[in-house]
Amino acid sequence: MSNKVKILSIEKITHDVLRIKADKPNDLTYKTGQAVDISLNIEGWQKEIRTFTFTSIPDDNFIEFTIKTYPSHNAVTNQMLSLKANDEIFLYDVYGDIQYKGEGIFIAGGAGITPFISIFKQLEKDNKISNNKLLFANKTKADIIDEQKFKIY
Numbered sequence: 001m002s003n004k005v006k007i008l009s010i011e012k013i014t015h016d017v018l019r020i021k022a023d024k025p026n027d028l029t030y031k032t033g034q035a036v037d038i039s040l041n042i043e044g045w046q047k048e049i050r051t052f053t054f055t056s057i058p059d060d061n062f063i064e065f066t067i068k069t070y071p072s073h074n075a076v077t078n079q080m081l082s083l084k085a086n087d088e089i090f091l092y093d094v095y096g097d098i099q100y101k102g103e104g105i106f107i108a109g110g111a112g113i114t115p116f117i118s119i120f121k122q123l124e125k126d127n128k129i130s131n132n133k134l135l136f137a138n139k140t141k142a143d144i145i146d147e148q149k150f151k152i153y
């Protein structure tokens with residue numbers, strides 16, 4: 001079973017990372033930190049399924065993904081570079097065991113930050129950032145995702 005949803009907006013947030021917002025289907029439920037299988041409604045690419053973590057939080061009335069693209073490699077994320085608002089994506093199974101279990105120091109590298117984007121958004125909303133910390137490693141400064149946002153936390 002898949003859900004076809006429309007892209008609301010798409011922007012480049014680093015030299016190779018896209019932020020995609022899309023309509024949230026009424027029957028979609030997910031937990032902060034979980035991911036969903038996605039394919040693109042582009043001729044020839046509908047069956048190429050990849051997994052992406054929600055960087056929205058469940059209360060949002062849209063869904064959001066933060067996606068590192070591989071421009072030199074002709075695969076799904078490269079195709080995403082040509083997407084625009086009103087294009088469509090398919091959503092399949094939601095899964096993933098990453099979840100917030102209490103205060104701590106979390107460690108992420110590169111695109112591995114995505115579950116922590118939604119976890120920290122949720123903590124901020126609940127006023128529970130308190131002593132939670134994120135150690136975030138990247139190859140270069142230009143690769144850092146949401147640097148300003150994480151500085152505010």
Ligand SMILES: Cc1cc2nc3c(=O)[nH]c(=O)nc-3n(C[C@H](O)[C@H](O)[C@H](O)COP(=O)(O)OP(=O)(O)OC[C@H]3O[C@@H](n4cnc5c(N)ncnc54)[C@H](O)[C@@H]3O)c2cc1C
Pocket residue numbers: 035050051052053054065066067068069070072073074075076077078096111114115
């Ligand atoms: C549970 C889960 C959650 C995830 N969440 C996210 C997320 O939120 N954001 C995100 O960005 N990613 C996430 N991923 C990873 C994401 O699914 C992959 O980045 C995506 O599948 C890449 O798809 P692709 O079709 O572009 O490349 P694929 O064909 O799947 O290959 C990607 C791999 O190709 C390699 N590659 C790069 N260039 C070349 C080349 N020229 N030739 C051969 N190989 C090359 C890259 O090193 C990379 O390892 C998640 C994965 C899982 C399992």
